[in-house]
Amino acid sequence: MLPFLRADLANLKAYKPHPPMPKPYDQLDTNESPIDLPDDVKASLAASYQQAIAANRYPDGGHTALKQAIANYVAESIAESVMVAENNISVGNGSDELIRSLLIAAALGNGSILVASPTFSMYGILAQTLGIPVIDVGRRENFCINLEKAQTAMEQHAIRVVFMVHPNSPTANPLTTEEIAWLRQLPNDVLVVIDEAYFEFSGHTLVADSLSRSNWVVLRTFSKAFRLAAHRVGYAVAQPALIEALEKVRLPYNLPSFSQAAALAALVHRASLLAAVQVTIAERQTMVDWLKQQPILTLWPSAANFIYCRLSEQGRSQLGMSQAEGLQHIFGTLRQQGTLIRYTGGGLRISLGTPEENQRTRKNLEAISEPLTAHA
Numbered sequence: 524m525l526p527f528l529r530a531d532l533a534n535l536k537a538y539k540p541h542p543p544m545p546k547p548y549d550q551l552d553t554n555e556s557p558i559d560l561p562d563d564v565k566a567s568l569a570a571s572y573q574q575a576i577a578a579n580r581y582p583d584g585g586h587t588a589l590k591q592a593i594a595n596y597v598a599e600s601i602a603e604s605v606m607v608a609e610n611n612i613s614v615g616n617g618s619d620e621l622i623r624s625l626l627i628a629a630a631l632g633n634g635s636i637l638v639a640s641p642t643f644s645m646y647g648i649l650a651q652t653l654g655i656p657v658i659d660v661g662r663r664e665n666f667c668i669n670l671e672k673a674q675t676a677m678e679q680h681a682i683r684v685v686f687m688v689h690p691n692s693p694t695a696n697p698l699t700t701e702e703i704a705w706l707r708q709l710p711n712d713v714l715v716v717i718d719e720a721y722f723e724f725s726g727h728t729l730v731a732d733s734l735s736r737s738n739w740v741v742l743r744t745f746s747k748a749f750r751l752a753a754h755r756v757g758y759a760v761a762q763p764a765l766i767e768a769l770e771k772v773r774l775p776y777n778l779p780s781f782s783q784a785a786a787l788a789a790l791v792h793r794a795s796l797l798a799a800v801q802v803t804i805a806e807r808q809t810m811v812d813w814l815k816q817q818p819i820l821t822l823w824p825s826a827a828n829f830i831y832c833r834l835s836e837q838g839r840s841q842l843g844m845s846q847a848e849g850l851q852h853i854f855g856t857l858r859q860q861g862t863l864i865r866y867t868g869g870g871l872r873i874s875l876g877t878p879e880e881n882q883r884t885r886k887n888l889e890a891i892s893e894p895l896t897a898h899a
Contacts, residue, residue: 535651538644544863549880552865554692554721554829556750557876558799564792571784582780586614589783592790593758597743600722601731611734611760613769616777618720618742618757621769623649625684625740625759628768629714630655634681639668641693641868643718646686658682666694666823670705677709685709688718690725693865693872695825697727707732714765715739723748723800724807725826733761740765747828748800749789754782803828806875813885819849819892833870853891860887 524533541552551557560568583589590612598607615621626649630636635656638646647657658680660672668687676682687706690697698706698717706715717729719741733741740761745751756778759769789796810830814822819838823831834842834849842849846869854866862884865872875881 529654531651531654535648538648541863544858548861548863549876549883550863551874551876551880551884552863552872553752554747554827554874555752556747556799556828557880558750560750561795564788564796568781568785568788571788572781576780576784581776582778582783584776586778586783589614589786592787596790596793597730597760600728605731605734607734607760610763610766613759613761613766613773614778615757615759615773617746617755618718618744619645619649620773620777621742621757621759622646622716623653624769624772625714625716626650626653626655627772630683634683636684636686637673637676637682638686639673641666641870642686643688643692644867662694666691666696667699668702670701673705677713682713684714684716686716686718688720689727689729690721690826692720692827693829693868693870694823694831695827695829696823697725697826703729709738711738713738716742718742720744720747721827723797724803724828727826730760737762737764745786745789748797749786749793750796751785751789754785756782756786803875806878806881810873810875810881810885817888817892829872829874831870831872856891857884857887860890862887
């Protein structure tokens with residue numbers, strides 16, 4: 524450990540992306556869209572780079588056009604007649620930058636954050652890199668939040684920010700009515716962050732709350748349904764006072780011109796791009812129906828573009844392994860077969876791919892489960 528570094532960094536682990544794999548393989552571990560941008564959208568982006576983007580100039584640091592386009596899109600997702608304006612939007616280099624900005628603005632040197640694991644790991648990772656304590660209240664067996672523990676934590680710790688994913692990653696369940704009611708009763712000096720990275724797949728949104736409550740913010744991303752993971756564009760929706768604070772702490776020129784152009788193009792073409800969401804939802808149902816017939820696995824309902832499962836009691840018995848050993852066995856075997864999924868939060872998260880990729884996933888899982896069933 525270098526003597527000038529913070530001592531607590533020795534205990535931190537860097538976020539690790541998926542390990543390198545020999546191609547070809549099915550990349551079903553990062554919840555991206557399995558479908559690339561259409562050729563015509565790519566062509567329009569290429570033209571914009573040649574004709575409208577000066578590579579020697581900094582990008583639009585205020586994201587003016589993009590913020591207005593996002594505001595229009597957000598307004599479409601609200602059933603109520605609520606105005607959404609440019610000053611309700613802040614744009615980040617992925618949602619990760621926005622999470623970090625929220626931590627800096629609300630919790631740095633000012634208290635702790637609350638999470639309920641298993642959940643998106645970057646809340647805790649980013650908080651720890653800033654020296655902000657993380658209070659984890661866990662989840663029940665059905666992955667609902669333990670609200671009694673959460674309320675006790677609020678009373679015993681100086682919680683400044685509460686992070687919730689809606690629907691949750693990696694478990695794919697949306698917030699319940701009781702959980703939303705609990706979040707709504709939190710005091711105004713606690714920031715409530717609702718991460719809606721999978722909104723387009725779930726149809727569930729609390730963005731109206733972020734526009735009507737001074738201590739709420741909704742995060743969304745272009746990395747999933749809009750197919751722009753390579754461009755790293757995320758955005759926050761909140762009341763102007765909170766947006767102004769985010770604008771103060773974010774880095775200048777944080778989003779490259781080409782990423783802004785890509786997000787604008789995606790919004791222009793959103794009808795055709797988002798049509799693929801229904802394909803994913805149909806594939807989700809097909810995969811769920813099939814997995815329910817596999818005796819070695821237990822799965823939970825999904826409102827996202829991925830499915831979460833663990834080893835069943837029968838699976839543990841037939842494998843002769845513990846939960847962790849059995850999951851590692853399935854994860855490793857699938858990887859050898861060319862299917863890369865995520866082993867996280869004590870379970871397996873399987874991103875939904877193309878119909879062909881999903882069929883290969885089922886075939887590879889069958890190759891694991893059939894020998895066990897034959898010897899049962």
